[in-house]
Amino acid sequence: NAGVMQNPRHLVRRRGQEARLRCSPMKGHSHVYWYRQLPEEGLKFMVYLQKENIIDESGMPKERFSAEFPKEGPSILRIQQVVRGDSAAYFCASSPGQGTNTIYFGEGSWLTVV
């Protein structure tokens, strides 16, 4: 499967726990984007990363959220001390970067905080 791979697809966490969402971009893609979508709402940009660099994190909440895209391995979105309001679908997308800005989405990770 050459598509954007996200896991887990569904994650349940209790309030105060940590959630880690992983994203492997499409083969040949070096740019990763994370989006959040609350029920019945639009896509909200969170962060844009290239390998080992955060390019734009203007949509990321200042506290409890972090993202990385290491030289090896998937991109990870980490949410510490989750609260009920963090319950949402988290979509990862990737693009080749240079010369194109078309992005392709993974299937998403649905986080439920109980």
Add this chain to the structure above:
Amino acid sequence: QKEVEQNSGPLSVPEGAIASLNCTYSDRVSQSFFWYRQYSGKSPELIMSIYSNGDKEDGRFTAQLNKASQYVSLLIRDSQPSDSATYLCAVYAGNNRKLIWGLGTSLAVNP
């Protein structure tokens, strides 16, 4: 003014009709324009990209771009119930290096 605007709908059309979805954007230097389809509970799926003024056709879908008027539209011919989804317009301006998204238009195709 929102950067990318779409009518939220729902837009309701009968099966076999043409569905017309519109999107306006505020940044005149926008370069690339995209339409994505999102089914309920699923991730967005790319339908069309368009970069130059005029029409671009792909099967039943036609994207239309008018940079002077700052709008981009998506026409769906011979609409099918399976086309019922939310259609998202996204615009890339280049200077901020990320796509700007509309909130989407909900389309319902009635059998």
